Amino acid sequence: MSDVRVRFAPSPTGYFHIGGARTALFNWLYAKHTGGTFVLRIEDSDTERNKKESLESLLANLRWMGLDWDEGPEVEGPYGPYFQSERNGIYQKYLKRLQDLGRVYTKEGAIWLKVSGETQTIDDVIHGPVRRLEEKDFVIYRSNGTPVFHFVNVVDDIDMKITHVIRGEDHLSNTSKHMELYKAFDAPAPKFAHIPLILKTDGPGKMSKRDRGSLVEEYRDKFFLPAGLINYLSLLGWSPKNDRELMSIDEIIAAFDLSGVNKTHARFDEKKLNYINSEHLRHLSKEAFYENGCKVLKQTGHENYLSQDALLRSIFEIVQEKLRSFEELPNFIAYFFNSQYDFDYKTLQKIQKYDPKQRLMELKSMLQGMVHFDTESIETNIQQLSKAHNLNTGAYIHTLRFAISGRGVGPSLYHMLVVMGKEEVLRRIQYCLDKNLF
């Protein structure tokens, strides 16, 4: 363990935003990289906006991403409580110190901090020294008796012995207020790292709740792999500087450092996110793919597929390299489990030129005569068949795929046939023929 202590301090006021997730991630990565402590602190001092469901969704999303915290709600720790709404005693103590120092005064019922008049120098790891003068006194306690963000934020960071404040660059201008407070308390300021913001894919401004792809739950709902999301997010404003992009979480942790964080804002790119997620999916171990796949099927109401475990496992095996996202999984494999599968009209049009009825008759008798039903034998037989009829193998392959799955795309045909088994394949050919589609 090192003495690095970082924190993520969200306000549970709504959905978990991708920008917040990225900030949490960078804090978490830095803690993991340095062997430090990652603190989760809930900034719910504005009690009216705070909602219980928002908090629960926030914690669930953080956990889904795998960003576990060392101290905070539900795990506790030596510097609790970790909800600002429960820390009033602490704030009162700190307020008293400022009062004793004569640094505050009351106006219209609110308590104001007298500003020092000195230019503050912020020690920012990413931007270097930043100088800014805080010209006006500011409120630290509202007239309703509750403390404001700038005050509680600094008090908590002092009290929780936070060593590095990693947060969005939108806070950089606020930091001069925070420096006033640190100095008033005669407390050493932490290292600051103001990370670049995530901007809209197009158009002006930063990503907002309304933008497509801005909410973490969207990715959970679409069965993204947390490792894929994390990989993409880590590349927004940071790079390992060696042209590597596809990385496991452990590799990112090993490579991550504040010195590698950029100054420039980054635009969100859904296509690249999808690409990185699909790469992670493809590189999943068989076991991990199976576990994830089962979870997806359960959550989409296809638990009946799970009863045929051996079949499911062999399907997963031939499907993994073709699948781009788990969201597509149920639809991608449905025909294996549904004997009354539908036929895709467009594909039907495409294969009409092969004289599909005739081809199916030939395939049927060929398959019926097979003793060893394995991929190699099937391939050889289909090649022989096409040669005998002076046709491209595609004529048989496309027709057969359509007949047994109703679709034009899917896993390797030969493997598909073996997975289904000879009897089932013959039954499906008959089912297709009986439909009189051609």
Add this chain to the structure above:
RNA sequence: GUCCUGUUCGUCUAGUCGGUUAGGACACCGGGUUUUCAUCCCGACAACAGGAGUUCGAAUCUCCUACGGGACGCCA
């Protein structure tokens, strides 16, 4: 308006001390392999915001301009 901050391909980025055919990735386009889609492979397109200065030499240093982003609440 004031203050802070930034500016390399369409996008994410590499390019620590000035000398590179300015590299990689996504996207897009073209070609190839594969039974189809996907994968995979190959290729093409594509950038140092502009200007001045320092220098033999600047994407790299300095200044100015332009443009972008952020903050200016008894929100966080």
